[in-house]
Amino acid sequence: MWVKICGNTRLEDCQRAIDLGVDALGFIFAHGKRLVTAEHVRTITSLLPAHVPTFGVFTQRDPEFILHTAEVAGISGIQMHGVFDPSLASALRVRFPKGDSPRLIQVVHWDVDEALELQQARLRGELNALADSGLVDAALMDSRTKQDSGGTGVTFDWIAAAEVVRESRLPVIAAGGLRPENVAEAVRILKPWGVDVSSGVEASPGVKDAERMEQFIQAARTGSLER
Incomplete structure (x- = not known):
């Protein structure tokens, strides 16, 4: 079970997550309480083991801005939010070619306020389009509300989503809304390729809780053995 801890702002949190066996780390360049600069992230990534993938989270649509930020920050992957843009993905793919682990991740959303049948049909179409494009390595399924388009801390209907995840030709x-208390159940039901967490392992926005990180990683992998 691939585990990514996102919304990092501190070197000590990243080092602790690596010690605990996390598979990837994320840094937010989009907006919000966990927003970081490329220069600050470089002070972190320059001290991390080179084999640990690091992702930048972007809502921006300018490939030159994203690529420049990625280079300055020293990150090895991009997580794209918003409607999938093949031209953007193509521009990023030149600098982030396919490898043994994901380099380009596209976010898709489960709208918690939308009817289940509509959700399933829409996400099937989006995931099929992503797979057909050949431009991304994985999809990240996040919840979305009428107020927030990501990072909501809100869970979605895992049972309804499981059917869509199972049919996906891309790793999901x-x-x-994942946290140590529910991630094992989410993994058992959804059977995803990986999981991603930010607020669920925090003491405060951008400050991770080492005990909750450890509990989350252990629970996610326990859930993967039981599915």
Whole structure:
């Protein structure tokens, strides 16, 4: 079970997560309480083991801005939010070619306020389009509300989503309201390729809780053995 801890702002949190066996780390360049600069992230990534993938989270649509930020920050992957843009993905793919682990991740959303049948049909179409494009390595399924388009801390209907995840031709990473107390159940039901967490392992925005990180990683992998 691939586990990514996102919304990092501190070197000590990243080092602790690596010690605990996390598979990837994320840094937010979009907006919100966990927003970081490329220069600050470089002070972190320059001290991390090179084999640990690091992702930048972007809502921006300018490939030159994203690529420049990624280079300055020293990150090895991109997580794209918003409607899938093949031209953007193509521009990023030149600098982030396919490898042994994901380099380009596209976020798709489960709208918690939308009817289940509509959700399933829409996400099937989005995931099929992503797979057909050949431009991304994985999809991250996050929850979305009328107020927030990501990082909501709200769970979605895992049972209804499981059918869509099972049919996906791309690896699906589950996110949205996951925490140590529920991630094992989410993994058992959804059977995703990986999981992603930010607020669920925090003491405060951008400050991770080492005990909750450890509990989350252990629970996610326990759930994967039981599915």
